[in-house]
Amino acid sequence: MQDNVHELMLAEKAITEKDYLQAIVYYESYLKTHLLTVEVAHNLSLLYIKISAHEKAKSLLLQAIKLFPETDSLYRQLGNFWKMLGELTKAETCYNKALAINNQEASTYNNLGLLFLQKNTLLEAERNFKQALTLKGDYFTAMYNLALCYKAQKDNRQTVACLLSIISANPNYGQAYFLLGQILLEEKNSQEALQYFHRVASLYPDDVDILHNITISLLEKGYYKEAKPYCLTVADLQPNNTIAIFNLGVIAEKMGSYAEAMNFYEHVLTINPNYFPALNNLAIINLETQNFDKAKKLFEQALQIEPNNKSIIHTLSAIKGDQSIDCPPPEYIKTLFDQYADHFEEHLVKGLDYQVPLLFKQMLERNKLLLEKHYLLLDLGCGTGLVGAVLQDFAANLVGVDLSLRMLEQAKQKNLYSQLINDEIVHYLSTTIKQFNLIVAADVLVYFGNLEQLFFALKKCLMPKGYFMFSIENYHKGEFLLQKSGRFAHSQQYIEALIKKYDFSLRDSQLSITRMQNNKPVAGIILLLQRNK
Template sequence: MAGSRLSLRGGLRGAALPPAVKLGRQADALASAGDTAGAEALYARALAADPTLAGTHNNHGNALRALGRLQEAATAYRAAIVQGLHEGMAHYNLGSVLRQAERHGEAHGAFRQALALRPDHAEAWNNCGNLLRDLGRFGEAAMAYRRALALRPEWADAHDNLGAVLYLLHEEGGTEEAETLARLWRRDHPDNPLARHIGAAIAGEDADPRAPDDYVRQTFDLFAEEFDRKLAELDYRAPALLAGMLADDAAAAGLDVLDAGCGTGLCAASLRPHARRLVGVDLSEGMLERARARALYDELHAAELVGFLSARPGAFDLVMAADVFCYFGILDEALAAACAALRPGGRLAFTVEELDPADGRPHRIATHGRYAHAEAYIRAAVAEAGLELRRCDHDRLRFESGEPVMGLVVLAERPVV
């Protein structure tokens, strides 16, 4: 997060500006225009002329931080504090740059001072939470995020941070504490999609039959920018597994193809050779923006999947759904809609995370918010939807926390009547 910049306007109106203040104003203008290097040089000149300008030290620190000169930025923020900038802003900026420089102990002290001076600063609570998460102090981080959300209840980033740190706390063995905090999160923010869905998953409470649309949309809008890189780090294989299944099945060309839950378009390259028309649909506009950049789709739609399928009876020869049905617990409606959208002889290819048969349930939501499904349930649900199962392979979809995530790779067909 960029440092907060101060303005010295107001007290000097009607009077000639001292040279140092005038240089500081010129530097502020350059900073606002995006000329960070030029602004930094002018801030340095202003402070050489008058080193008592606390706000100029702060703004100089922002410019130095933007230029990657973190140690100098920390020195500038400390100078702002020495010169009397004590309302919390300089301490917050100092904590942020020290965290960036991985000087965690000093950063924590700066954030604590910032919050002592200004306890209503939501951004400082959130960044303090980020620091505590970096240090592995997940319970304390969760409390900091809760304070941020008490001040800004609709802040999507802070909700995302809280859900992520509760997952880490749960996975690291703090199960009871994570469950308690998840219940409080749900209680305090009953209308927030992340609190409703991830909170239920971590608390071990009953979740919705499928992930709420607003949860999926918010999650992937936040995740869109780093989605491809993160999945590459996890050795994500679902698109390649489905492409291999289609190749083995001698899939034809010249088909009308739907990439259901297309995301950033990771399946597009493997689907394009089969497609006369390639259509993508996803809830997240952030993901679709990146799918458009691939320039491989004929159409892209921002829509809820079941409604989209239901409105297009007999429209497709092939529907691909890579790691989409893991956001549905009960699959009946989604599979029936997919069957209806297929032409006779059309195929549905999809992946789900596999639930150990020993669990005894047809599906289960995990603490990360995705559902896993038992093979017996998949076979029954496919048949109930009016589809014929062609293949149901077991394979690794990706790694998570260093462990393989096993899945079912499924190919089904709408019968030719």
Template sequence: MSQAKTFDPNLAKLHAIEADIAAGKLQQAATSLNALNAATPADPRIYLAAAMLARAANNPKQEIASLQHAVAISPSWPPGHLELAKVYSRLARHDDAVATANRAVELVPKDLTVLEVAVAVAHAAGDTLTGRRHLQAAFALKPTDTRITKALGICLIALGDYRDAEAHWRNALVQDPDDWFVLGWLGACLIGLDRKEEAVEVLQRAIALSPGNPTLTFYLAVARGETPLTQPREMTQDLFDGYANRFDKHLVGELKYRVPKRVAEMIRDGSSGLHTSVLDLGCGTGLLGVYLGPISGAFVGVDVSAKMLEKAVPHGVYTELRQADLLDELRRISPESFEYIAANDVFIYVGDLSEIIPAAFHVLRHGGAMIFSCETADSAEGALVLRSSKRYAHSRESIEILCRDAGFSSCSFEMIDLRFDGGDVPIAGFIAVAHKA
């Protein structure tokens, strides 16, 4: 992908400029770049270096402009498109990122480096179909690459293409029959195909190779028709780390997610001029903070995903953000520290609340309230059920009992459609408000 020349007078100068940028000598780098650009304005590499300088100066607008110029003067040069796609993705301009990465692939369809970036960009955008296309192209070029093989298999399962996924994982198993990772994903695939007896056998083999693995144990319970009490932390953390860059747009825009806004209204209605303190469990990217705004007391957000917390920082409303397991954090906090505890669409990934609700009770001040949402389990499903979406649903009766046993004086419910899966399928749920007298 580099421009091969018998003699390249700019190469050494560009390396020197990059070294200056790395050393923080930004003004010196800028002076050298201006001189180089005046002498050879048609060299697109100058604008890649200019983009590097802009990023070091924390100037994303100029970074994009420099890369756009590189693409404009050399539209058939793949690195310009590739670097621009990376920047678009980093800045959450996902549609632009995918389109730009696709253009790079069109220019060099058999370049694994380009395909790898295109896959990463598609993944960040939540564009699984595009990701599959690029992964299939990469797999065709290098079918023995285990990273590509595993990524494609996971992608197929994410799309619900279980039949192709099964064939893919079984082929991967031929290469290494004792790969617990491959066996685990094959087991998950067989669960998706409702061939649970086969899944049990495969997952037992996987656990024998990776004893105590919490994710394998979780899927084995599902294959046996059991309801695991909770999801492993690793599963939740991986899910939301990968979701961070597109979380707000996807959840609020596409899924019409309304819970944080409603919970913010409840806190505002119950507080005098927002003179209160809030613990936001599973705060994610900080949507509750966006809707509630600054408050006079402590506003602490807790989440297992560091990448989600990074997105919450710019809102500037949280007094502290902590990466931690929710139950562990509740146990660390001093008793009677907060007037409100919120947990918006968090317990659908937690499952068993028999320890979290009592722990939250101790953290609440007298007169405070715990406000949280759950998907509604109907009478046929029981108190707690793990649905095929890998989300838990709770019955109102079970929540009321847990709150009463923990010491809450009352527990009221507001029925609400939590979100719309697929854009138009409402997911029934409720917001529970448990008061501490």
């Protein structure tokens, strides 16, 4: 008997030492000579769950319920078991049975609240968390869950109120600081958010999960510089943490340090050669810096991991000089510009001296076409709205179309456009009933090879005598060429043939340096066409 009681103490000691398998051995040995108790059923079922021995956990709890049918905690635990397995109806039945036995236990309401939160029945969840708090005012877990529930209801005011009251009673409740930080980030109050994140990190300086979550929250909102110290700490604590090292690469890339980013991505690949995002990002940097052989090798490796990745298939075709391609797949455009969106302007305008929007304005001015509030203006591939910013004063109505949602989000913040539409250009032109008297496409036709469909659809949307202004990259032979950069260049003869076929007149054209690429000027042409009839 003495030995058996000793076994229980040894089991508990093994649990505190996180030696779960050994704890199970002690409990199972104890049960060979003793009847099951509620406490042993609790502890042992939790251990079974920890090692994913789900059947054993379930049958132990059912056995205990048979022996102690009036014990609410056993039903609550069985409810937790079903909830963990996603069996929400069974879980709800168990919690309700627990409440039928004892309706004064706060944790049952809390667990039921969590179940409703999972089911997104938020008012029910709120009601249960509040009931838990009525029974036990200092139940911080329930208060925190109530905050989560308000957050899911998009009620930031109530969420913050809950979190602040947790913190005032319990200044070491780290999760509350973390959620407050996230909310303040959403509200663009980064200064205060950082103070809260700092507080969480000082409470849990070695908790990799928390530091990682802070990093991700900051990265998602574009706070790269601020995310870096947290990410560095994770990488210090876990030198083989590929996610942290990869994120350091992303941070370096977003901050314009390509060489540093490459080092981080290469480091990731030494730990895990099949880490797709590192292969892909490293390949893209090599492509941008015109290291084509290296880029090709890396893209080929990446394609082995994601054989149906259309962006990579297209990029590889471009690098290999495959000229059978008329147009890139929409996935390529979306992926490229979604990734590029938050540093597009910094990179293109400041880094590459991008000139096209300004050249458009100058061309209209030269042709005495800059007439205030005159244009029903359609900006094809509007991106972040750089053309809108230059031409908005001359537009009575300004519509932007783009495939990349992230680019459109940036454009929306500028508040320039009457309408922003997430669509593929030819699809939009073919399906809209709107008509415009000026359509522009700045640095966009480089993502189309064959321009026939575009001209055909565009003509339908352009009023008689309306204007179409666009830029191309210059190609001296044939019709068009898919360049290694993945962009198309078009010849003047090809454009002239389209002008004739679709009954336009060439009002103006100008050879220009449209931007820089690897410190070399990119030669382009700005063209202004007018629909004849």
